[in-house]
Structure formats: C-alpha cells, structure tokens
Amino acid sequence: GGTTKDDASKDNGSAAVGKADPDAETKKGLTVAFLPKQVNNPYFTTADKGGEKALDELGSTYKEVGTSSGTDTAGQVSYVNTLTQQQVDAMAVSAQDPGALCTALKQAMRNGVSVVTYDSDTNKDCRQVFVSPASAEDLGRTQVELLAKQIGGKGEIAILSAAQTATNQNTWIDVMKEELKKPAYKDIKLVKTAYGDDDAQKSFQQTQGLLQEYPNLKGIISPTTVGIKAAAQYLSGSKYKGKVKLTGLGTPNDMRAYVKNGTVQEFELWEPAKLGALAAHVAVALESGQITGKEGETFNAGDLGTMTIGADGVVSPGEPTVFDKANIDEYDF
Amino acid sequence: MTHPEPETTPVLALEGVSKSFGAVRALRDVSLRLYAGEAHALAGENGAGKSTLIKSLAGVHRPDTGTVLLDGEPVDFHSPADARDAGIAVIYQEPTLFPDLSVAENIFIGRQPRRSLGRVNHRTVKTAAAELFARLGVALDPDRPARGLSIADQQLVEIAKALSLDARVLIMDEPTAALTGSEVARLFGVVETLREQGSAVLFISHRLEEIFELCQRVTTLRDGAWIASEPLSDLDEDGLVRRMVGRDLEELYPKQQTRIGEVALSVRRLTREGVFTDVSFDVRRGEILGLAGLVGAGRSEVARAVFGVDRFDGGEVEVLGRKLSPGAPSLAMAAGLALVPEDRRAQGLVMDMSIERNIGLTGFAATSRAGLMNRRAERSRAVDWATRLQVKYARLADVVGTLSGGNQQKVVLAKWLATAPQVLIVDEPTRGIDVGTKAEVHRLLSSLAADGVAVLMISSDLPEILGMADRVLVMHEGRLTAEIPRAEATEESVMAAATGRTDRGRKAA
Amino acid sequence: MTTTVEPVRPEVAPESVAARRLMDRIFKARELAVIAVLVVMLGATQLSNSEFLSQQGIRDLMLNATILVLVAIGQAMVVITRNVDLSVGSVLGISAFAAGLHLKDGGHPIIAVLLAVGVGALFGVVNGALVSLGKVPALVVTLGTLYIVRGIDSIWVGSRQITASALPDGFVDFGSDGIGVVPYLALLTLAALVVVAYYLRNYRSGRDMYALGSNPEAARLAGVPVRARVMTAYVVCGALAGLAGALYLARFGNVDSNTGNGYELVVVSAVVVGGVAFTGGSGTVYGAALGAVLLTSINGVLPALGVSSVWVTAINGFLLLLAIAVDRVLALRVAGALRKKAAQSRSARHA
C-alpha cells in the first residue's frame, strides 16, 4: 500500500454519498488496482496497459491482479476481498458476474475504496462508475451495418457469441435484434445464435455446425474476440472462405492474417487501451473527490479530453474503430 | 554337522543370512546348500521364515547380512529378474498372476518366443503353454484369461511358469497346498524328471508325507533360526516334527464323540447355472460334514452361495429353520452362519488393515452400540481370539499382510470363530498351516462340534476329511455324487465318487 | 533368454477353441459397439441434414477428431499400465506455444513440430520419473504437474499469443489440407495409432505394459522392468500430447496461455468410452481412438442437427454414461459366457 492510504481512506470514507468538487486537486501517489476478468488475456492486458500509462502520468501507482480463468467468480470475489484488505485506494474491476461481486464490492466501498467497473458492469449500486467500452447501442448498430453492407442487404445470418451468461454480449445481441427489425434490414434473417464459450475449439465447431445446418448462410456476426478469430480460422481453411462473410469484434493482431487473405473484409473494436486509461482517470477523479458518479458530473481525462458521466453512472471513450485491409497495419494490439 | 554332504560345490547356497523386518527377526544367521540333482525340503512352523528365506534367494528381499552363493561365487541379486536370469525359477507361496492376460501369456511374460524384428510369436506362446499343460496333465485353455481361475488352477499356472524356465534351480513354496492327490502326483513326476536331469530343487510343504516322497535332504527352521540340515533317510515324520516344533506332536485328528442334534443348515436343490446343479444336504448340530471333491468340482461355489456372497439361480437355504434370502451375507451372519473362505488374501482378510481391525470386522454386533464403536470391547475381542489361536504377531496394530501365510490363516479363523456361529462353513481351513497348528485347528473344530455347532468342512486334504468328518459328501462336476458315512469313508471310496465313478458310493439324496 | 520349448501339436480341446472364438467375437463387439453407435449417429444426422457428410463435412469430422485421438492414444498407454496422466492438457498447451514461438521467429515447420514433441516428451520424463521413482499415486502427481505446467505456461506465455498471421502459410494450410477428403493431420494420427497399437500387441515391452497394469506386484516378481515401462508410457504420452499441440497450432492457428485448459477430462472420457479400464491391464488404443472419435463426432453432430448449444453439455454427459453402460452390459455378457465355458471345460477335464 502507498503512504497516503490512511488519510485517503479517511477522507473518502463515504465516497459514494459525498459531494463532488470539480475543482478539487488531483491527488498523487494513489494506488489503483486493476482486476480484469482474466489475467493473461491479451485484450485485458492491452486495456490494463492503457490504465498503467495513464496512472503513470497522473503520478499514481498501478497494480494488476486477477484469476487465470475467465469464469472463476469465486476467485474474483476473493481478489476484491484481498484488495480491500490491502487498502488500495481504488479498484477498476471487469466483472465476471453482475451479482456475485456485489457484496464484496460494497464492503470495499464501505472501507473507503473507490470502485470503478470497466468493460463488464456489475449491478449499478455495487460500483460508482462504469466505463463502458462503447455504448451498447453503437456497438449493436454498427456490427449489423457492417455485415449488411458486406452481404448486400439480404440473406440468412447468424451470431456466434461467447458464453450464454456473458452480460455485455447479451446486451449487444439484444440491440442487434432490435436493429434488425428496422425496414432497411427486412431481407436479412437472423437464423440462430450459437455460443462458443470463448473457447477456440468450441467456437470453431459451432461455426462448422452453423454452416452445416444453414447451407445458405450469408454471414456471421461474432461480437467476441475469441469467437471471431476461431470462425475466421475455420472459414479460411474451408470452401466457405470469402463466400460467407464474417464481422464482429476482434483485435487487429488476431485478425490481420484473415483480412489479408480475404476471409474477412471489415470488423471493429474500440481501443482497449483507451478503455483502461479512462478507467484509471475515473478512479483518480473519484479518489480526488472531483466526481462521485452522478449523472452530469464532468472531469478531465487527459488525452481523452473532458468527459461527462451519463445516466446510471456510465461513461464511454467513444465510438468503435472499424478495421479493414487499408488501415489494419496502423494498429498493434 | 556330521551328516555327509555331497562333495561338489552347491549350485546355490546361503551362508549366514539374516533378515529383519523392523523388530521382527525373520531369519537369523541361516545357511542352506542346494546341490544339483537333489531335492531339498525346507521345514518349519508357520512364521519360521521359510518364505523369507526363499525370497532372499530369489532377489525379492535383500539379506541384511550374509551372502548368497551361486556355483560357489557370491552374487548380489538386485531383483527377481537377476535371479531368474541366473537360472533360478521360483513358485511363490501366493500365486502372482496377471488376471487380464491369457494363461499362456502369464507363463511367458517378458520372455516370449520371438519372430522377425523382435516381434512376439503369439502362436508359439500358445502352443508352448499347451505343451506345458499337457506335461502337467492339466486341461486349461491357454487362451483363457487368468481372471476367475480357482486358487488351484492359479497354482498350476505358476507351476507351469516355473517349469517353462528349464531352470537349474527350482524353488517351490507350498505349491501343493491347494492341490489334490492326482495333481500332486503329476507335479512330482515332472519334478522328479527335472531332478534326474540335474536340477536342484527346494521344496516347502506342510504335508510331511510329500516331503518324504519327493526329497532327499531337509533343512529345518525354527523362529528364524537354523536347526538342522540332514538326509531324510535318517528321519521319520515324528522326528521331523520334533525338529520343527521342538516337542512331540499330539494326535493330528483329535476327533471327539459328539451328540448329533437337530438339523442346523439345510440346503435344498441349490443351483447356480454353469457352476453347480441340484445340490441338497443337511448339516446337524454337533456334526462335522466333510465336502470332498477334485479341484474345480464346485465346492467353494456352493459354500459361497449358501453364505450369500454369490447369488444362486434356484433352490433354497435354511438355517435353524429360517429361510435365508439369497445374496445377503449380513443376513446369513445374523442367522448364525459363518464362512471361512478359501482365498485368505482376497476374501478372508483386508490385507492393508491391522490384525485387530480384521478380527473386529465381523464383530460389530458385539462391539458397537447404536452404531458407535466401543474400542475397548473391540480390542479385547481381538486379543482374546488371537491368543486362543496362537497367532504369532508383534503388535495387534500391525498390518495383517506382514504375517506369515499360516498366521494369516489363523487370523481368518479367529475372525469367524469370534462370531460364535451356529453353523460354521470352513473352506480349506488348514491350507498352509503347519502340522502343529493344524492339530490345534482340528481340536478347535472338534470341540466346536461338541458344543453343538454344525460344521461343514471343505478340504482338498483327503486325510483331513477322513480324519475329521462324521459324514462325507462328494462333489463331481458341480453335482453331489455320493454321501458316505464315516465308517465307510476311505480314500478309495471318496476318490471313486470324486472322479465320477459313482457306482462305488451311495447315490446322494 | 529364449525358451527351449519345442513347438508341439496344438492339442487344445475343440470346444474351448469354439468358446474362444465366441469370446473373441464378443470382445471385438465392444469396439464394434462404439463403431455401430458412431455409424448410426452419423447416418441419422446425414438423413436430417444432407450437408453433414459432404466432402467438407467429412473432412471436418476427421480434423476435429485428430487432436483428441492423438492425446487419447498416449493416455490409453498410460492407463493400461494402471497409471494416469492428468497433465496432458497443460503439456499440449505449452508445447503448442513452444512450436508457435519457434515459427513466429521464422523457424522451420518440421523443427517446430519436433520441438513440440520434444517439449511434450520432456514433461513425460518428469511425470514418469516422479511416478516411478517415488512409487507414488499417479493421479496425485499428475494433478500436481497439471497445475505446475499450467502455471509455468501462463507465466512464460503471459498475455502473448501466437496468431495465424505469425505462422508460415504452408503450416496453416497443412492444418486443413489433405489428400482427397483425408486431411494430412488425420493421416499422421492414423500412422501414430497403428504404430502404437502394433507395438503394444507385438513387442515384449508392449506386453509388459499390460502385465504391469494387470498386477504390478506380480510384474515385479516376473522381472518386468517396471520403471522403464512406466517411463516409456509417460514419455510416449507426453510426446503425443506435444505432437497434438503442434497439430493444434496448425489447425486452429492460435495459441495462448489457456490452450488445452480442461482437456484432461475430455481425454479421460474418450479413453473410458473406448473401453480402456482404469484399473489397468485391459483395453486397446484402437478402442481409445474410437472413443475419441465418438466424442468429437457428437460435438460435430449436435450443432449440425441444430441442437441448441444449451443442450450440448447435458447430451454429451448422457451419451458418455450411455456408452460406458453399454460397454458394461457387454462385459457382463462376456463374464456369463466365461462361466458357461468353465462348466464345459470342466466336463472335459474330468471326462
């Protein structure tokens, strides 16, 4: 723990209910812990690196802890508890489960730790601010747009998701379904949502199954980095390469080979580093008393500019980036 | 020692060997010499150290002190394989087969005949095994798996395995304990041939007449110590017993006159498909009923079915007028039945548990209340019976597997006698038990009968059946072929019925 | 030492030969049962979905099976010696990464495959040494090495991953191409299968493994070099897991620190479904391979039938139960036949 932890925890003892002072001085020397869904996951590593960089610039300390499995909720809870014990100043958590972390997070807040969620949210009374990668509406809408454009606005499509319980996947899928009801997409039929559990092999076989079950399938949306990568690998080694379109959320490094060999035309993702950086700024702003997590509060987020907290304490770094053959080599994450 | 020994160098010898297991001194400064062309017997009570001596010769145990000499040269066998490669074949006291492999492969494992590229020649393996069985006069299918073989058949496979080595030294630890006369005769014929061809033979048996029949010299051990090595021509059975136990032997078959009472166990038309058919008999209080037959006649199977370990397809069993439901040993025990099974290692004892716990296993009714154990009662029950049967042990908490074969058998007896049964079934009760203790066990059975217990005694030891039974039943191929009263029971009449020549015996009811 | 027993006239009683043939047939039936289930399942799926057994479909089925089959072969060998190797998933993951790293740095594909096999064999040596030198329960030891190797893997790999773009095209194509409908990977796997099966059946050391699993104590008394055999089994198992890792890389074009996680239970299931007994000494690698094919085919069949993935886990579980239950019923039949046969041969003996 840092040297300031004692006074920090004292004067923020009731951070959640305190009053925001936008002009308060930005504190230095804080310890902010990142607790991703899974350590060693390249996506989260990039995001957390972003957070680390931002914290460096802010003069605070970064640390990362977490479970090596993405579905070890109990493990995540015990990490929250440990962080509470270690009296870090703030934690940025990507929740594996919206409810399971609640008790532990509330306990953390009672002990004066500021709690930010990023990437995946918990119930909203269990954290102060949620840093959303991009708004669910944006993500759902743009992915449907991308695929519709590629398949010429008509035909059967399917979704390849991660686990059935993945909260943000489900939110995006709901938005996509709403979106598809629009008249512009009346010739597109969503035939199935398959779940690959964010496991390369399972996602792979689910893709096979989709293509066997729906021989007329024109396109697949996979709003998960593992899923899109597995689907792309299967398509690129099969007779469907280039014929069945694939889009969704993926990282440029994962997808580079498939974009170049023509399996995939376009896909998108926000920049995870920005997500992490924003989470870091939010955490420091909370600890400094500049914000409390209420709608309308504003704070300075460094390179990202001035940010405003939206409804339900959600803030997001902006629209996702679309990657294609032309721009993919400009990115490295 | 003054007894003359051959002038030549012994093929295999032990000089001053000692071996301890923790506090137990199993061998103390023992020496032994085996000469080519001579059959040497090893005699001693249960736990005298005979098996330990053999294991020291065979590279299983490493002696603490002393040397093993091969052709006069000291050797250091690191493993059984070393001994085998030096031309020593061993039949251990307990069969050690591979249940999943075919009988033929069991015999040749690790040294199968090969064909090109070092591949195993499966055909030769099979024909060679068939040839060995033919030599031993055994009708075993070389292709059948060893799983499910009776103890006797397993022992025969072990014998075939040892013979297949064509070894210079053949060591046999109680190979005949489970065999009947005809198999023993065949075995002795083969061993005799080997000996004449110049092999050295070391033979252990608790049947003294076998020792006199096969061997020329004998070494006696007592409590791990060497007592004597001498030609058998100088000894008679009593003399040998005196060497072994240090005193004269009492009557081996102390049969008491008893009052035969009501029917205690009644078996009616019992049938288990493919194993035994239509078996009916009664055992009365105070009576010892002998059940004789050749190996594989199905006697053990009947006993197991009666006790409820195996299910049966037809017929019924009554104990003291109460019908037993099939397949429930616990109910049979509650009704007053006890079974001392033939295979003590697999069926009689939990080898990894202590002596105390093994004896305690049958006594929960007496040593627990409302399910809770009474440790003191458990202990005193175990001490009582272990002492009564003269089990030789260091501590009651010792694992039963460390006892010598005969002492293990006594623990099995103790475990069942402690239940104070009304009907006692004993299957080969004295297998591997030394003469002294055998007499003890016989006296015990006899006095139990005198106390009104009904005893059904299965034994392959014909003199034992003739000496102890009030009545003899004979089985052949899963059927009862004769019922012979004590007065008429002779080796001839029983063997005739056992081999299927039923005209000599009276037809069973 | 060779035996001096001269070949003799095969004078086995005629009825026992007949009985043996019967047993043989029943025994083969155990593996035939798995094949039958497989055929029925694939046929039914084809009826309801004609795309299923298209060229692409058949190739996919074979490709899906290869990796699990490879690992199952090695596992079967270990299980036959009455041991088990739970660390295969972790070993697969770490050797796949080793191969990937080599390729990423511009290495030669063949060297990369050999590297993966070598890494796998190395962990096989560790497992084999721990199990046979310490004479300790294999389950605990390999549960330990499962954790250890997984931990080392994730420390070493960190958040790095090898993606298709880092691999030479030829290598990735090798993962999906083949001769006609038969993929290269399947050919490789088949070769491994035949070699191991032939070895286990026809070499002394192979037979030793069955003996060892059947009765370890007896094996020692019979002079079987127990440690060497256990070590061989573990090394082969590790090497095959390593090879599987390399093929995984070719097939999926992707490894990270989670590759192969949880694979041990799948492999063990495959081996059990294939009729290799956990008590050692029985079963064949062909059976294990069939078990693996059956399990992976189920995973291919269900999506092709349009069964919602919600049901897949449950159906997989029930099918596994069904497979072992059927196998058991068949085994009981064999025991029954043995009993009848014992009665017959007894009549022969005392005739």
Next chain:
Amino acid sequence: MPDPTVKSPVLSRLGGAVRWDTSVGVLLVVLLICSFSFVENFGNALNVSFLIGNTLPIALIALPMAMLVVSGEVDLSVASTAGLSSAVMGALWNAGMAIETIIPLCVLLGVVCGLVNGLLVTRLGLPSLAVTIGTLGAYRGIAQIVLGSDSVTDFPVQYLDFGAGRFGDTFLPYAVVPFVILLAIAVVVLHATRFGRSLFAVGASEEAARFAGVRVKRLKLAMFVSTGVISALTGVFWTLHYASARYDNATGLELSVIAAVLLGGIDFDGGKGTLGGAIAGVFLLGTMQNVMSLLNVSAQSQTVATGVLLVISVLAPRIGRRISQARARGRTAAPPLTAPST
C-alpha cells in the same frame, strides 16, 4: 537399489513417525502462526472471515468426498451438482417460490443426483470415475437448461446476510456453525462408528469386506447420496454467499476439493486417511492462497505453488520413509559378516 520390501509393512511400522495427515495439520498451524506474525493485513478479523468464507464450499464438499474416497470411490460431479442446485434455486425463486420451500427441494435434488451416481456405480458396477465424469457434464448441462444465461441475485436479505455475514466483528462467518456441526458428525461417523469401520474395509478390499458381511453396495450408495446432498447444500450456500444463482457456479471446484483431500493424506486407492487430515489439507490450500494473494503473488505462481505442494505431499512421506529405512539398514549392516556356522 529398488527396495523390494512389500510396501504395507514398513508403512505401518513407521506410520507413527511420519503420518502425513498430522504433518499437514502441523504445517497448517505453522503457516497460520507465520502469517499472523509476518503478513500484513492477514491477521485482522475481516481477512480471516474472508478466508474462511471462501474456503467453506471446498471444506463442506471435502467432508463427504474424503469419506467417499476412503471407501474407494470418487465423485467428480460435486461441482456440477452444486451448480445445478444453484440454478434450480434461482429458477424457483424467479418462479416466485418461497426460499423456505426451495432449500428442502434443493436437498431433494442432491439426493436424486447422488442416487443416480450411486445406482450407476453399485447396480451396474460401473467405475465411479467414469460415471461421475458423465454426470459432471450432465448435471451442468441440465443446470444450463434450467436457468439459461440468467443470473438471479435478488434473494431475501436475511438469507444473503447468513451466506456472507459474520458474527459481529469477529472472524467467524455465520456459516461456520453448520459446517462445524457437519464436521463433528462426519468425524464421529468415519472414525468411531461401525459405518466408518466398514467404509475403511470396503476401500481397502471390497471383496474381503463383502465376505465379512459388510453391505458394500448399500454403504456406497449412502455415501454417494450424502455427497449429493452436501454438494447441493454447498450450491445453496454458494448462491447466498456470492448472492448470485448461475448455472456455472462452482465450475471446476471438484479438482480443488480432490486436490485438497489428497493433500490431506486421503489415499486415492481407498482404505486410508483421516478427516482431520483432509480438512487440514483444505485449509492449508485456502490459507496459502489467501497469503499469496496478500503478498501479491500472481495467480499463475499460485497455480504452480499448489501443484508443487501436491507433488510434495505424496513424495515427502515416501522419501522420509526411504531415508529412515536406509538408516535402519545401515545399523543392521554394521556388525561384521559372520562366518557360516555349518
């Protein structure tokens, strides 16, 4: 050279000296003392209550699991049973049922799950490892069907408090009370009743136990059912403790339980071990993880540490025995070879 002495005798002789379960207990105590004195933040009541609360699910299932392993069987479906119980709890709560009705139903569910395992093992004679790998998938699959991707969190506050709360400011979670009661029952049953005696006998030699009149099948069935029930209850506890009913709750817990039980000296071949050792094993692993987290040891290194501990747990007693044997041999070999006396 390989020591060819049969394994069991020596084991019993030196058993008193190097009993592994006692060593694990000692190790746990030493670890606790060191942690209390040297690890910052370890000793306060809140942390200890976290430690206990997070370890309880494993400890609960370890009770019947240890006994099951002693009897020579194993149940890998425990975590799936817990998950199924959690999913059913969530589904029924969503359907508006009272929690007082739901919990007995979950117990019943545990009985059914245990019965299925037990009947397949005892009636069909299937190996439990294979059966429970099957039901591991089946139960988890049913859980997924029952609750789908829902996550139910709105259970009544007093129950959630019971699951997560503790007595005042002490380190004792409420849930410790039922655990201690169950522990006491299990210890008595395994070590002081005829049922327990029979379990050991069955595990060491099923055939010999059957010949001694032990009702092997009934005994095993009872153990599978108890395991099912405790697993289902653990599912309920898990749901309340983490305030979340999901189909994937407790995934992978079976390996943790088995690792802990084996670490505690329960012999996987059956017939050996003590409950005290098993529970010491559970808390040793739990404490180690807690301490390592507090010391900022990464999850990956913790995995390695767990594995190393497991390997040591089986190697150490054997190496110890080997050393004392060598010493014993050295002693007896000391006197000079005596000349043959014949």
